[in-house]
Amino acid sequence: MPTATALTKTTAPVNRSTGGVVLRFECRHLLRDRAFLGLAGVLLLFTILALVAGVRWYHFQHHAGVATLADDRARQQDAERRGREILAGERSPPRGWWSNPADVRGYAYYLLQVHAIKPPEPLTALTVGLSDVLPYYQRVGPGPQGKFQTAYEAEHPRRLLIGRFDASFVVLFVLPLLLIAAGFNALAAEQETGRLPSLTLHGVSPQRLVLLRLLLRAGVLALLLVGTISVGLLVAGVPVSPGALAVWLALALAYLGLWTALVLAVVSVSGNAASASLWLAGIWLLLLVIVPGLVNLGANQLHPLPSRAEFILAQRQATDEADQRRAELLGRFLHDHPELSGVDTEDPVIFRFAANIAADEYVESEVRPVQQRFDERLLAQQRLIDRWQWTSPAIATQLAMTDLAGAGHSRHRAFLAQVDDYVADLRAFFYPRIARGEYRFDAYQDWPRWNWQPEPDGSTTKRWLACLALLLGLTAFGIAFAMRRLRHVRIV
């Protein structure tokens, strides 16, 4: 019996026409391969399901934002109408200032309903990311912001725990499995049926056969994925930018390419199909479950977040202190705001409301360091995850896709920063009026409006380019390794 090396050496040189014959043969074989057609059908079905779920989520967020703004507008118009009627003497003012829209205190603290909205990016239809966990709108006002922290979506928490069936999930988790199922016996099938020696004698090298077989299958899956997603988004009317979609699809294809290389590599070293499938299932588990879990665990252990309970306690403590030091805090506040000189602090009503403003500012200044500690730890966790993302291509791809879809912390941080700026604008408008005791209010159209500023184009470029480079580099390495191994494969 000739050795593998001997047989490989006696193999006839592969020429272009042999390659063409093999390609045609493989194409015909593929069309008759019911198992593969079934897998392709599964991908089609799952991609459609994921698109439906993702598009529903995008529209859900969009409509929730629209409904919130409409409700805000209706309440603002109602307050304005009632306020103008009171000012015109057509309606008697209510007993308490808190329900009087013609009193700046009532209007600013109780009747002004305004929400800061973070509009969903169209790509959230493909990558839900953290967009279902992080609030996407927030009630704001000039008063203390602590009471406005509760803008969570009314999702069943189990849906949040299990995760969304979005296109990212299909790409990251399902696509590799389909490829594994399609290719784990790419070589073993020929070995076990005994066709490999005769194919080899006809000039078909194992490398070319396996590579062609896997690339063909991966190509069909890629075409299905790209076609379904592109057509699906078009039909669903999601206003996604072609450039962003192209990058998302490039990431998906590069990830598929990497798994093709992985399957090739495992097939090249495994003795049989069972062993290959066992190894590939193990690698899938390692890269998709164990490594991300361990990196997350490590990030949480190395940079643990302070307790949110501590945050609440700090807020309460500061409130108590502010209550006891109202006069002192007001003095300091007026010193820091020379534009408010002349405020009559002898007037008990003016003192009360001006001191409230000073107290609120004090509480926020006391809580800010605790919040900063949260933000710093979260950033430290993120940096650690960024450093370790290469340990699993799934982590790198998920991070890149989430950033691209604006569904992660980066865009959320930008949103919160804009909310802070907006609250400062509202305060700059209302506080001087309240502090000076100019309570009559008719400037319903003049207070600043929320205006979301999208992140500049290219803010995610670095991340997705790095991810693409990682995926393509690993793919090239995997294919080179597999080709080298396949040169020494046992033919008989």
Next chain:
Amino acid sequence: MSTLAVILRHELTSQWRDGRARAIVVIALLLLAVAAAVSVQQHAQMAEERHHAHEAEWQRWLDQPARNPHSAAHYGFYVFKPAPALGLLDPGLDPYLGISTWLEAHWMNDFIHRPAQDQGVLSRFPALNPAQLVQTVLPLLLIFLGFASLSGERAQGTLGQLLSLGVAPTRLALGKLLGTSFWLLLTLLPALLIAALGLALGPDGGEEVPLRFALWLVFHLLYLGGWAVLVLGVSARLQTPRGALTTLLTIWLLVCWILPRIATEVAAVVQPLPSTAEWRIDLQASLGESHSSERALRVRERVLAEYGVERTEDLPIDWRGISLQEEEEANYPIFDQHFGALFDGYRSQERLLQQAGFLIPALAVQSVSQALAGTDLTHHRAFVFAAEAHRRVIQELMNHNVTLYDREGTDYRADPELWATVPEFAYRPPGLLGVLAEVRWAMLALLLWAGVTATFAYLQVRSARP
């Protein structure tokens, strides 16, 4: 030595000699043990933080200076959801629910600060906690260990030899099953010991904890037992180890990873929930109606008539106290209805997911695990409404004091002793029987899973041919 013992010994020896199986067992054992240790440490810290915060808030309430009772009602206090003892095994839904709520006048607040909100993108990958590992990774261990148990013997031609020696196929299969079970229990044992130690040394979680722990273990063993016999049955049914492995991996991927996500999407479509924005708009509209001046006037007329006076100033009590309490009481049914409807929506989805557990046992075991750990929606709902009930007690006491002692135009401040008349908030989680009733579909699904897989395996093994 009986035939069974011989088979078992052979099974254990051959699996131990197989480096691949040994590596898988060691990796799973280490993963589980590390997950359990980290979980115990994090859980103890969380429990301590919440307990400390609860104590601090309660003391803050008691230490208030003399002030108007309505100001005190607005000051209120935060209550913190205690970390349930078995949360160290299964954090369940807790990361996706708020940890605290503010009990204040007029308003039933939401729970705020979801831990998941402070997590990065990796939190959307499966978490490495003991429950998750047992529910999703250990079935794979069973597949790796058992896919070739009978199909391998058949492929090597040894199955025929064994049967010709008079070894009953069921006895052979039982030996193999016991061998796999041994490795499974060995993998589980360190993690269980760590968890038990964490429970014993941690804060007292209540008298039900040992029973809940035992039931948690029983249902997980039932679930894993189902997997073990399924692996055996498929291995007996299919001719080649490759066929058995491919089939089992497909089932595992569908059951543990893909179908649960599809099921939650389907549940959200079949039993849709309103967006929070719509829900809040509805709630505010209902509260606005209840605050109508007509209603206030009606109450005022009634009180004036009751005391036989014409002006609120002539009442022997303070009108504002009555008005505040009337307003609170008018809002109670509105809060009950809106929050209740939201939780009913969750419950409907939960029931669907439990029923989906008949096809997807991973969903069923997740439901039972979270329920026993006290990290499911039933426990959260109980806490939310217990907190609300306590808020109402505070309002009643404060408004009653305003009614009796406050007078318009005065700067009334209640003596700090009033704060101590409010009972300390003490939450008792729902009893075990009630909790189990909520997950009856899931428990039934798990029993059925174990029964069907065992029957399938028995039939396949009994008719196994070389």
